[in-house]
Amino acid sequence: MNQNDPGIDxxxxxxxxxxxxFALSFIITVVSVSLAGGLPFFIAIVILGFxxxxxxxxxxxAARDMRRLDSxxxxxxxxxxxxxxxxAPILRAFGASSKFMRxxxxxxDTNTNPNYWQWGVNRWLSTRFDVLSATTVGLTGVITVATPSISASLAGFAxxxxxxxxxxxLVLVRRVVGLEQAMVALERIKEYSELQREPAEYIEPRPPASWPEHGVIKxxxxxxxxxxxxxxxxxxLNFEILPGEKVGILGRTGSGKSTLALSFFRFVEATEGRITVDDLDISTVGLSDLRSKLTIIPQDPTILSGTLRSTLDVFDEYEDTEIFEALRRVHLIPSDAADEVVEDEDDAINANVxxxxxxxxxxxxxxxxxxxxxLLCxxxxxxxxSKVLVMDEATASVDYATDELIGKTIRQEFANSTILTIAHRLRTVIDYDRVMLLDQGKIVEFDRPTVLLSDSSSQFYGLCExxxxxxxxxxxxLAGL
Structure with missing residues (x-):
């Protein structure tokens, strides 16, 4: 877009x-010379025009291809x-600076090459047009000399x-080609302007402030x-998750686990069917209301630049003691750490940030x-x-010990919340209330882990084995068997 806007403006x-x-100037020149020289001039101009x-x-x-290669x-x-x-710090640490420099x-060099040949194409055009110009002038002179009816004044005029x-x-051709290339920017902006927009942020009537109260998902x-x-x-997909239930979602890569998680926040809209939370269809809820009421911890965590406080408390809604307590719950600071800022420079060298x-x-x-x-997320x-928490591989990058501690924290802090956890580690969800197994976008098994482990023919049993x-x-x- 940074290149498109100046191109249009x-x-x-x-x-x-x-x-x-220049098109008008060319037309006037052709008409004037044709009127002055008559039919021979007009025939010569048509031949040279081709x-x-x-x-x-x-x-x-060639110019269009050079511009495309340059982009x-x-x-x-x-x-x-x-x-x-x-x-840069990582490159220096591994001694890879020279490789990246090469x-x-x-x-x-690759980027400069099309630009160099663009100038070469311009010189090619100038040379051809100079030759054609000399041919045009010479042919005009021959016609004026060979035609006695043309007076000296008309010959000089022509x-x-x-x-x-x-x-x-020469300028006309370059400008027309430049106009054609500039129209690409207009085409791109037109394409972006016609993209389907997200639904409205707020839809009246808005959901109650206490929604969702129970966390029933259907x-x-x-x-x-x-x-x-x-x-x-x-x-x-047809299923119902009861209030406060902890459900693990398993499946191979590409089975639809992350797509299901995204659908709860309407990052992808339902083609058919519907999702309800506490009997309220989420398609009738504005995006801001929906996404502010539900919580997701994604596989690729999003961290905002600034300070640790602004990252955890974006809208400045919580006290420092609450933030420190949350950090303790995820074991980023020791449970016996005091709620105080490390101010001494000597103590801050190796201090927990x-x-x-x-x-x-x-x-x-x-x-x-x-x-x-x-863990910050x-x-x-x-x-x-929130009453509804969705975790998409939220502990995939931590060790088993931390994963176990985080699991205990989740069970304590979200005891009354409905939790959907997408995981590849079976230990993460083995003690959940129920486990959903997806395969190619379909639910193949959905039951308590103990029930599925008791059936040696189940796919969940095969995954565990x-x-x-x-x-x-x-x-x-861990499942209690």
Whole structure:
């Protein structure tokens, strides 16, 4: 968009206006010379006009391809610039600076190459038009000498007009090609303006302030696809989750687990069927109301730059003691740590950064590990205390011990909340109330873990058994078998 807006605001209007000016100048020149020289001049101009048109057509095709190649080559260059700047400390630590420098120079050469040939195409056009101009002037002179009916004044008039036709046609062709390229920006903006917008943020009547009170979730004949021309991702899902129930969602990669989680927040809209929370159809709730009432801890955590306080308490709604308590609950600070900021410089060298709410947070949380960012997102969820919590691989980047501690915290802090957990680790959901197993967008099993483990023919039993003998025995013990 940064390239499209200036293209429309300045270049498009300039190319359009000058194209009209030079087109009118060319037409006036042709008409004047034809009237002065008669039919021979007109025939010569038509023949030369086809030659001019052929050269201009080849130039337009080559210039268009050069511009396209320039745009394609620019993206990798900008990407490697951003990656190098963001990861400069890591590159220095691993001694990869020279490699990235070679890659960057290669991208610069690749990006410069179309620009170089663009100038070469311009010189090619100028040379061809100069030759055609000389041919036009020479042919005009031959016709004026060979035609006795043309007076000296008319011959001079025709030659003076023909002499300037080269510059007029050269600029006209370049402006028309520039106008064609500038229209691409208009086409892109038109395409963006016609994209389907998200539903409204607020829909009247708005849900009650206390919604959801219980956390009952129902899916009725839910069908979801990402685009009308694409196949269904979820196929006629029907299930009900009771208030305060903890449900684990399992399945292979691509089975529809994350799609189901996104559908609760209407990041993808239901193609058929509906989802209700406390008997309220979420399609009738505005996006801001819906997403503020439910909580999700995504697989790729989102961390805002600023301070630790602004990351956890975006709208400044909680006291410091509540924030510290949430950090303790996710085990980012010890349970016996005092609610105080580390101010002494000597003590702060190796201090836990999470004990200081004014600790800086870089863009995207780059100064934290993926596991720490996931725990920060969980701390935000604990502060919010929603009735419905969705966790999408929320503990995938932490070790088993921390995962177990987080599981205990979730069971304590969200004892009265409905929890849906997408997990690959079976230990994470083995002690949940029920487990849902998805396969190719369909529910193949949905029951208590003890029931599924008691059936050796169930797919859940097969998943647990595939983890190994010792892990399988541990899962049975955790499930109470």
């Amino acid at each position: 300045s270049r498009l209007s300039d190319h359009f206006g000058r194209s009209i000016i 030659m001019y048109f052929d050269v201009a057509k080849n130039y337009a095709r 394609v080559a620019r993206s990798p260059l900008y990407s490697i610039y951003g990656e190098t700047i963001a990861g 890659d960057m120079l290669r991208c610069v 030659l003076s007009f023909v002499g300037g036709i080269t510059f007029t046609l 899916c009725e004949n839910l069908v979801i696809r990402y685009a009308p021309e694409l196949p269904n991702v979820l196929h006629n 999470f004990r200081n709410l004014e600790s800086p947070v870089s863009e995207g949380g780059e100064n934290f590990s993926t596991g720490e960012k996931q 969980m701390a935000r969820a604990i502060l919010k205390r 595939a983890t190994g003998e010792s892990e399988f025995a541990m899962l049975k013990r």
